[in-house]
Amino acid sequence: MQTRLLPDTPHGREEAAAILRAGGLVAFGTETVYGLGADARNDHAVAAIYAAKGRPGINPLISHFTTADAAFAQVTPTPLARGLASRFWPGPLTLVLPRAPGCAISPIATAGLSTAAVRVPAGGNTRALLAACGFPVVAPSANPSGRVSPSDALHVLAGLDGRIDAVLDCGPCHVGVESTIVDLSGPAPVLLRPGGVTLEALEAACGMPVAMPRASSNDSRPLAPGQLSSHYAPGLAVRLDADTVGADEALLAFGPPLPGSPLVWNLSARGDLREAAARLFAGLRFLDMEGHRRGLVRIAVQPVPAHGLGRAIRDRLVRAASPRP
Ligand code: AMP
Ligand code: MG
Numbered sequence: 001m002q003t004r005l006l007p008d009t010p011h012g013r014e015e016a017a018a019i020l021r022a023g024g025l026v027a028f029g030t031e032t033v034y035g036l037g038a039d040a041r042n043d044h045a046v047a048a049i050y051a052a053k054g055r056p057g058i059n060p061l062i063s064h065f066t067t068a069d070a071a072f073a074q075v076t077p078t079p080l081a082r083g084l085a086s087r088f089w090p091g092p093l094t095l096v097l098p099r100a101p102g103c104a105i106s107p108i109a110t111a112g113l114s115t116a117a118v119r120v121p122a123g124g125n126t127r128a129l130l131a132a133c134g135f136p137v138v139a140p141s142a143n144p145s146g147r148v149s150p151s152d153a154l155h156v157l158a159g160l161d162g163r164i165d166a167v168l169d170c171g172p173c174h175v176g177v178e179s180t181i182v183d184l185s186g187p188a189p190v191l192l193r194p195g196g197v198t199l200e201a202l203e204a205a206c207g208m209p210v211a212m213p214r215a216s217s218n219d220s221r222p223l224a225p226g227q228l229s230s231h232y233a234p235g236l237a238v239r240l241d242a243d244t245v246g247a248d249e250a251l252l253a254f255g256p257p258l259p260g261s262p263l264v265w266n267l268s269a270r271g272d273l274r275e276a277a278a279r280l281f282a283g284l285r286f287l288d289m290e291g292h293r294r295g296l297v298r299i300a301v302q303p304v305p306a307h308g309l310g311r312a313i314r315d316r317l318v319r320a321a322s323p324r325p
Contacts, residue, residue: 035139092196
């Protein structure tokens with residue numbers, strides 16, 4: 001299959017929507033990362049996403065909508081869900097809620113669960129694309145499963161060229177890490193994945209603490225579906241919280257860079273977590289490719305603080321450093 005690169009224009013979005021309507025796969029930019037889109041109602045299209053990504057079938061997908069009303073037609077919102085939607089949508093927050101009676105989302109997309117994950121994204125023209133579709137679109141990150149997420153169109157082609165119908169070139173993603181996922185299907189909200197909405201902002205909006213699930217010790221039965229420990233993995237090994245760096249290591253710096261590495265990508269020289277999140281996946285990709293070319297043995301990572309967006313950044317780095325299956 002030839003993968004087309006479409007411009008993010010009204011005509012390009014119409015073409016992308018036509019491919020999706022016909023059951024094809026189109027990657028597109030959102031404010032978080034590039035998603036690989038398919039019609040959420042179409043079992044074949046949804047199954048094709050799992051095949052193109054090599055994604056395990058136990059890992060459910062997020063459905064994307066133009067408005068909260070459209071999302072809440074497919075799931076049963078609680079008052080807290082409505083409050084969070086009006087505070088954070090459009091934006092990088094995903095809500096897990098019970099599937100509504102008559103929910104049109106393919107059971108393949110929700111991995112057979114009685115709940116579904118929904119979001120209204122904020123990226124520049126993402127909602128214009130969704131509006132041109134007129135149906136919910138599932139869109140996991142547009143990369144082979146387990147590898148580094150894409151934050152621009154060329155990253156998508158690097159991993160999926162020839163395996164999907166098209167990429168809508170929406171430019172670089174400005175948030176740069178995936179959405180925060182909060183499970184609202186139980187008695188109290190649970191944070192399933194830290195992401196572009198900080199835990200601090202989420203707890204303030206909830207007016208209560210948001211618990212995190214215990215880390216899973218068993219990847220064959222993860223506590224939160226899809227939260228496998230190895231993910232976002234570059235080819236080179238990753239060493240976290242480095243306070244020195246060797247001449248055989250690439251350096252992912254944060255703040256003033258450690259001396260001694262021949263290859264440095266600074267997430268943010270001024271120690272800004274927003275800038276660091278937006279530069280994270282591009283940096284991992286750059287250090288991996290260029291480090292490999294130069295014969296370096298691993299990527300050393302300087303400490304990133306564990307508050308605000310730093311939680312999401314650290315979560316991705318811990319998984320990138322985790323032993324590979
Ligand atoms: P992504 O890979 O960015 O599309 O994110 C999808 C993630 O959302 C999955 O890996 C799950 O962790 C989470 N998720 C999606 N649907 C559900 C659900 N029904 N229940 C719990 N988590 C979900
Ligand atoms: Mg992903």
